[in-house]
Amino acid sequence: MGDVVGDSKVDFGAPAVLHKWPSLANRRQPDREPYQVIEGTLDDCISAFMQKPATTRHLYEIRTVAQPPLVTEILSPEHVVELSRLREFL
Numbered sequence: 001m002g003d004v005v006g007d008s009k010v011d012f013g014a015p016a017v018l019h020k021w022p023s024l025a026n027r028r029q030p031d032r033e034p035y036q037v038i039e040g041t042l043d044d045c046i047s048a049f050m051q052k053p054a055t056t057r058h059l060y061e062i063r064t065v066a067q068p069p070l071v072t073e074i075l076s077p078e079h080v081v082e083l084s085r086l087r088e089f090l
Contacts, residue, residue, distance in 0.1 A: 010071055012043035012087060016064035023059050034061065042071070046087065049080050057081075 019034035037060070038048045045062045052060060062075040075083065 014042045016042040016045040018045040018048050019061050021059045046084050050084050
């Protein structure tokens with residue numbers, strides 16, 4: 001038997017920070033640094049992210065400790081949505 005599930009576990013209790021990029025007309029301002037919105041666990045940050053309107057989620061990212069292969073140090077909005085779906089099955 002393979003240990004695929006064991007290799008794909010995600011520690012949702014890991015420390016994480018939700019960041020928001022400064023925006024103008026709903027676009028990231030790449031010349032500015034993102035600022036911290038919430039600091040807590042990966043689970044806390046995913047929950048806070050998912051409460052944001054879908055039309056503004058592209059302005060956010062989560063920074064956490066990498067957990068290969070599913071979690072990178074900086075999680076894009078698309079990645080956060082996928083982890084949120086995965087979290088529901090765990």
